[in-house]
Amino acid sequence: MSHPMLMPIRLTLAAICATGLLHAAPALAQQAAEVQLSYSNGAFQPGEVRAPADKPVVFRVKNLDTKAMEFESKSLRVEKVVAAKSEGVINVRPLKPGRYEFYDDFNEKARGALNVQ
């Protein structure tokens, strides 16, 4: 017989999973907007990119440098290490209009921004 105190915990876990799925479902259903970036000599090219609002965004980051970089953004809430001479793919949820900064966490001087309209 399960302990009566476990019931609210189970219900909460179920609610959290359901909420997560509800958030994930529309993102999976929509066509993502693709954003191409390259990273060389410690800088993003281009430094500013655009994407439409309320659509998932896929960043394709080509690291042309000879050392690894970490694509990171607090407002986009994503991070990914991209090895030297390789490409990283970062999936982002549908975004509200606004400006979202990103940077290389291994070299914080390298910065860029995504403008969502």
Added chain:
Amino acid sequence: MGKRRVISMRGTIQFARHSSALTCACIALLCLGGIARADNASAWDVSSWDASSWHEIETKYIFGFTTGSGIGIEGEKEFTVDSIGRFGKRDGHYAATETKYEYEFTPSQFIQIEFGALGSTHNIGGVTDLDNRNAAAFAGGFAEFRYLALERTSNNPLSVTLAFEPNVRLIDETSGERVHNYEFETTVNADIELLRNRLYAGFNLLYEPEVTWTATDDTIREATLGGSAALSLRITPNVLVGGEVWYLRHYDSPTLSAFTGDAIMLGPTMYVQFTPKMFMIAAWNAQVWGREVGNSLPLNLSEFQRQRARLKFAWEF
């Protein structure tokens, strides 16, 4: 020697202990600050600051006991040691700490999960209604689920997160006695960016029902209800200082039908980012007002404490 003098001496010893702990914390802070300066030199070099030095920050931990809305970055993992000390009752000497050894991760861009173990210490002597005790123990475990309900954008400064934290304790937080305690802390964590990347205000709403089975088979049901407001100013790109105020109400019933007293806690907060992957927070609150039902003495020292302090170190990986 009169009782008042004994209490006064105990108070002095207690103050000396707290001062020692504070001194150790300051030395640790300075040492770590030195490491931080070496690792992250440009962020600490005043001459190198310009508009681009003030980047976005994670707001979860910048308000002391008040929790910000941040949930981290998808895929990010963090290990933290989070100690909360509670000091001072109506009489005698009272010092209790609870430390969370916590693993935290963010599996999606909306959800953060944390879990870990609890350790506690109790140093109690001559406190009315509490047994004398000098003990350290494994105290239980906890988990926390956080859901970002409203996210901040460059056009919307407000961010709101809903959090639920079940705790299981084998040691009573206040007395240090062996118990079985189940606590279900539910909070709303909101914050507003008042000045872009510089000044933040944080707000918490708290509902914390709990049930305790004591060693003598008594069942105690109670709840704490409260709210807080905090302000945090970024004085350098890596350091925020601020203050917070908490209003807390205690009930002998989870349905909030048996009010027993309330208190206001007030104090300063500090957040220091040593490196991009390591930070600490420090906060101290003193009870500035309180009342107990059926007791005309000032402050509420039955359910709350004179002072509380928080020191937390975190490592992201």
